[in-house]
Amino acid sequence: MSHVPERPSEFVCQDCHLIYAGNVVGSGENRRYDPPNHCAACHSENFVALSEYSHMG
Numbered sequence: 001m002s003h004v005p006e007r008p009s010e011f012v013c014q015d016c017h018l019i020y021a022g023n024v025v026g027s028g029e030n031r032r033y034d035p036p037n038h039c040a041a042c043h044s045e046n047f048v049a050l051s052e053y054s055h056m057g
């Protein structure tokens, strides 16, 4: 199990490319970040992590 730095994950809407901060889920060692339920701008549910999005060019 690798240690995850204390840094909010960000997610990108795949349809309109808005960036959202992840929602904190859990606490302590179980804390993680989930994407929004849907995009506030275009109502898409398709999100990709910003770190992965950057690999797409």
Ligand SMILES: [Zn+2]
Pocket: 013, 014, 015, 016, 017, 018, 039, 040, 041, 042, 043, 044
């Ligand atoms: Zn969107």
